[in-house]
Amino acid sequence: MSRRLREGQRRRLARETRRLPVAAGGDLRVAVAYPNEYRVGMANLGFHVVLEQLLRAGVRVDRVFLPSDKEAVEHRRSRTPLCTLEQGIPLRELDLLLFSLSFEPDYVGLVSMLGLGGVEALARRREGGPLVVAGGIAPTLNPEPIAPFCDLIGIGEAEALLPALLERARDGVEALAGAPGWYLPAGGPHPVQRQHAPLERPALPVVLSPTSAFSSHVDVEISRGCRWRCRFCAAGHVVTPYRELGLDALEEAIAWGVAQRGRVGLVGTDVSDHSGLEAIANRIFALGGEPALPSFRVESVARRSGAAARLLARRPPQSLTLAVEASSEGLRCALGKRLSHEKLLRAAAHAAEVGVQRLRIYLLVGIPGETWSEIEGIAPLVQEIAGVGPPGRLTVSINALVPKPGTPLQWEPAPSREHLRRARALLRRGLRGERVELQFESPDWTRWQYLLSQGGREAAEWVIVAAEHGWRRALARAEGDAPLLGAGRQPGDPLPWDHVEHGPPREALLRERERCLAREYVPPDRESSS
Ligand code: SF4
16 A cells, blocks of 8 residues: 555544454454545445444454545555555455445445446446445435445445344345345346334444534434424434433433533434424533534424523524525425524524524525515525524525425426526526625536436446546536436336335325425324324
């Protein structure tokens, strides 16, 4: 290995703090890979969940990350293959290489890492080398775009999937045939059912690093899934059932987080509705720490007597994030959120009253059925929020809706570039002002995410092009290959993920889709998702 690369790895390891010791290990050489840079991967709780499962099973597991551009140049210059962080094992000498994939654009990192590690990207051409295994929410929704690269893909949660893998992996891929949740892409699509596990202990980092993206606090997962089932959201439809951890189960993790960083990040998709939120926060305060809060549901902040609002009032953060989603109540109903204009303004005003300095609000464009007057309505809504809300900067973060597999909007088209560009221009004109900062996701990037979310196996070709020449070149190629892919699908059309049973039956998704198009709000059956 090049001296420069070895030194870099040594420095990284020297600055880390481990929560769990390195396991003695058996005869399998295993690494968990994160297909993005170290600072990003180390901040991803899903990555740490896989590490923890393996360590608790007694596996001596290493980590490996996508090198930075500078490091990749050094790998090529020195002809050093990509190696694991702890033991410096080249990827091609491993027995098992497990990729943790939360976001579709990271598929490109997977191919780049295999290339740098001297492992053939396409599984059908590989001879020897590790079993390449992938898992995470992105391939759980639709495994096909990475199917050609993987020997195995886990559909569902690591806690439910890994025991069978560890038991049978040494006998080869075929030993996993028929194991619940394991998808073997080589034989073509076959039925596979998403697996989930009871939430028994919180996810939290196995290793802390001062150079992780979230190094100022320790993240602790307090709940998984969401009971609200907004129609565009995979967390509400595919990460089911909703599960939460009480104080007893969290005690040890919280104490460790406070001891290490003082601040404990409460992680979950619906933290503000956690039934034990106040008790958890009180425990953190009692230990001398501070809770770090994620985005809150607007309703929870507006309801002043609720636990989330009381918590804000007790220790107001500098900055608060609220998911507003759309400018009109009708469009919010279409998305499956009942949120009145008054409640929204009440939440912003309450945040200001308790001392929050800055607000960030999330909005979507490209919602099925939206009108131009509703897009134009974003600017006056933002001005109203700025008028009653916190005194500091108001960040308006606008993303295009990317319809996700497994949700009621899975058949919808991608918003066109023209639509997004026009919306961006309108909002730039309407949102001028010193205090308001507009962040609008690039229309091309939206399109790329859509193609990787909704594509079939053909998308693997585009991922290879992106790894070699960048995603913009790959996007141009993809649009030439599949010009109709962004046009959406009819409910009777085959979908690339038809063989994956996510959970909600197709009829239920179709019913919700109809309600979305009719802008009909129906409260979610919260019991059925618990
Ligand atoms: S509140 Fe809605 S958007 Fe937020 S996590 Fe739950 S289902 Fe998803």
